[in-house]
Amino acid sequence: MDSKKPQSSSHIPNGNHFDRINYAELEVGAVVSHQSYTLDRESVKKYVSAVKDTSAHPKTNTVDPAPPMSIAALSLRGVVNDLKIPGGTLHIGQELVFLKPVNVGTHLECTAILSSNSVRREFRFIVVDLNVRDDLNDYVMKGKSTIMLPVDISG
Amino acid sequence: MENGDPIIEVIKEITSEQVLLYAEASGDFNPIHVNKEFAENSQFGRNIAHGMMIAATISESMSLTFGESWHHSGKVKIRFRSPAYPGDTVTTSGQIQKMIASEEGTEIKCSVLVTNQTGETLISGNSSVIISS
Numbered sequence: 001m002d003s004k005k006p007q008s009s010s011h012i013p014n015g016n017h018f019d020r021i022n023y024a025e026l027e028v029g030a031v032v033s034h035q036s037y038t039l040d041r042e043s044v045k046k047y048v049s050a051v052k053d054t055s056a057h058p059k060t061n062t063v064d065p066a067p068p069m070s071i072a073a074l075s076l077r078g079v080v081n082d083l084k085i086p087g088g089t090l091h092i093g094q095e096l097v098f099l100k101p102v103n104v105g106t107h108l109e110c111t112a113i114l115s116s117n118s119v120r121r122e123f124r125f126i127v128v129d130l131n132v133r134d135d136l137n138d139y140v141m142k143g144k145s146t147i148m149l150p151v152d153i154s155g
Numbered sequence: 156m157e158n159g160d161p162i163i164e165v166i167k168e169i170t171s172e173q174v175l176l177y178a179e180a181s182g183d184f185n186p187i188h189v190n191k192e193f194a195e196n197s198q199f200g201r202n203i204a205h206g207m208m209i210a211a212t213i214s215e216s217m218s219l220t221f222g223e224s225w226h227h228s229g230k231v232k233i234r235f236r237s238p239a240y241p242g243d244t245v246t247t248s249g250q251i252q253k254m255i256a257s258e259e260g261t262e263i264k265c266s267v268l269v270t271n272q273t274g275e276t277l278i279s280g281n282s283s284v285i286i287s288s
Contacts, residue, residue, distance in 0.1 A: 102226075
């Protein structure tokens with residue numbers, strides 16, 4: 001999964017590659033990650049090997065589908081990197097909708113938008129909406145991720 | 156297919172090597188997954204597997220059960236309840252809860268559950284798929 005340079009991470013407070021993010025400053029509606037990837041065969045192979053997926057559908061002349069969850073993993077990669085998710089963060093909930101099969105070799109645009117940012121007790125709960133579009137600009141996946149960070153490291 | 160029918164069960168053994176491979180494949184190098192010292196000082200006391208690596212077994216089960224329809228119309232909503240550790244054996248199962256006919260086809264709603272070797276729930280939730288008519 002070849003990553004190209006981040007396209008719009010400058011709107012993240014203190015979001016350059018040298019600063020920690022003050023998560024308390026993140027505003028609902030902000031685009032927290034926007035990454036472009038090409039779903040290359042080697043990366044899909046590595047993903048399938050890691051999860052030991054046995055459900056692969058046969059490649060034909062016209063289709064060579066990647067496992068749907070590999071698209072989800074790809075979209076989360078941008079969130080993890082652009083939000084500089086610190087150690088100690090826990091992924092506590094996930095919603096996904098797969099809208100269209102994605103073939104190996106497809107170019108994907110992955111966007112994550114902050115939909116909730118709240119504190120309960122010693123933890124900050126961040127919810128991001130995930131959208132992935134293919135090179136035809138069709139949505140191939142949508143989702144919602146909920147992560148939990150200790151307040152003492154998240155501001 | 157009818158209400159109560161099981162989806163295809165998926166059983167996996169989780170290894171440290173697999174967790175490292177998943178970190179490389181996903182780009183998620185959170186030290187709770189890949190750094191022994193960090194994990195030993197965490198609430199878990201040792202490295203844990205990525206939640207999404209375990210959740211992939213739900214997608215595998217749905218794909219094995221419903222075929223390509225899962226790629227076109229799959230939905231899943233899950234909560235990560237407890238972590239999986241290297242050395243665990245996880246079992247993913249589920250049941251058809253409801254079947255709703257529409258012009259698009261038949262929407263099949265399922266419960267999904269991932270447990271470890273002691274029966275502890277790691278992930279619970281729901282998934283659905285539309286089988287075209």
